[in-house]
Amino acid sequence: MQHIAFIGLGNMGAPMARNLVAAGFHVSVFDLAPAAVTALVDAGATAAASASSAVQNADAVITMLPANQHVQQLYLDQGGILDRAKTGALLIDCSTISAEVARQVAQAAGERGFAMLDAPVSGGTAGAAAGTLTFIVGGPEAALQRARPLLEKMGKNIFHAGEAGAGQVAKICNNMLLGILMAGTAEALNLGVAHGLDPKVLSDIMAKSSGRNWTLEVYNPWPGVMETAPASRNYSGGFGTALMLKDLGLAQQSALAVNAPTPLGGLVRQLYQMHAQAGYGTQDFSSIVQLLRPGQDG
Ligand code: NAD
Incomplete structure (x- = not known):
């Protein structure tokens, strides 16, 4: 798993994506704020013109968005992540959202053949920058095993809380x-x-x-x-x-x-x-x- 799409480069997403770049992954990035994308490109990431172009060749997709509606739109809307991601890509949403929406999106992902994890984090911006976040994960154990090599580059503690939504x-x-x-x-x-x-x-x-x-x-x-x-x-x-x-x-x-x-x-x-x-x-x-x-x- 070498090519990662990272969407949402705010206070948390930017330092998390930076750590993946530093670990040697090819990271395609997108954010609605162009300045956030430019800052990541300066750190070695590749700019994408949209979320859908960021995900199309990626082995794994990581999203770090503000709230429920952003996650629903980005994954479920026509032309969104579920429409555009590569077959078999691993989907990881690190945003803090409701367990209900996490389950809804994970179920829709499953129906399209994608494994998905809710993986909200704790540790703040300092933890994101230092790569010492705590990941609190919901979803299938097999998907978590696939995600570990990525999560370990951004965090220090990884907990499996249970099935989809349990992380939230x-x-x-x-x-x-x-x-x-x-x-x-x-x-x-x-x-x-x-x-x-x-x-x-x-x-x-x-x-x-x-x-x-x-x-x-x-x-x-x-x-x-x-x-x-x-x-x-x-x-x-x-x-x-x-x-x-x-x-x-x-x-x-x-x-x-x-x-x-x-x-x-x-x-x-x-x-x-x-x-x-x-x-x-x-x-x-x-x-x-x-x-x-x-x-x-x-
Ligand atoms: P933020 O507001 O700084 O960043 C969110 C980013 O998402 C922004 O850059 C915004 O432009 C981008 N975005 C929104 N909609 C988008 C879309 N459709 N496509 C692409 N980009 C889009 O928020 P943050 O502080 O980074 O927090 C992100 C999530 O992590 C939230 O759910 C928050 O609750 C959670 N969280 C934050 C902290 C913290 O200390 N800041 C700690 C733990 C968890």
Whole structure:
């Protein structure tokens, strides 16, 4: 498997595709944003004029798109991936979407003779750049075995969650928890700072105490505390508030589908809804801390 088509070169897709190029694969790339394609061509990829021309000779297709509708359109529309991909190509969707749509697209792919995996990721843009992502995979074991040589070039941990859609269920559970942890960390930091504490000192204390969590360790939401975190570059790049809001909505939909109580997930979705409406949709999701301290930038 040498020729890969990679579609969707945003905050996550670009560094993932770059790692495949660096590993020696022939990577055909497409994104609606021409600048994203140019940046990958500079890194050694081949530009395609459309998604369908990117996939036509590829042994495997990887997509990294924002949400349900983008995945449905790209795979299922007339002239889309299922119409144009090479016979026997392996299809891997790494976007975070609903389990229902993942199953719908996988079923349509299966009817056309393609093996397909839902393989959403965790690890953020830093993990994508470093090639240390966690892949959370749903779909047939045999397809996962074929995918491993590719996934291993982009990630460090590969989990098989179950059949088609199971990767998305696990990913949504994770991101609901992440949203809760980020909002809780922001709230605790804001409380401490309101009492005059230094946010860096408070972060160091909690990171070594029982409140320890990923947001404190690698993604601190308070500006200036962690040089590498989006908070220290005006919340640019990273994982957009609108994408977190999408994931929290997916969590609520999947909770309704099985009557599972998710009170904190529901509350944090509301917080992210208000935050997006306040104009933070394109900024990193750690900017939720600004909801608690309006008017105090940076
Ligand atoms: P992004 O918005 O930065 O990038 C999405 C890219 O897809 C854009 O460049 C856009 O132009 C492109 N695109 C949209 N429709 C297209 C189409 N029809 N054809 C070609 N290109 C198209 O998003 P991202 O942050 O890279 O996230 C992508 C997915 O990964 C989302 O589902 C997100 O929830 C998930 N995710 C993101 C992160 C993160 O930290 N950013 C982490 C884990 C998972």
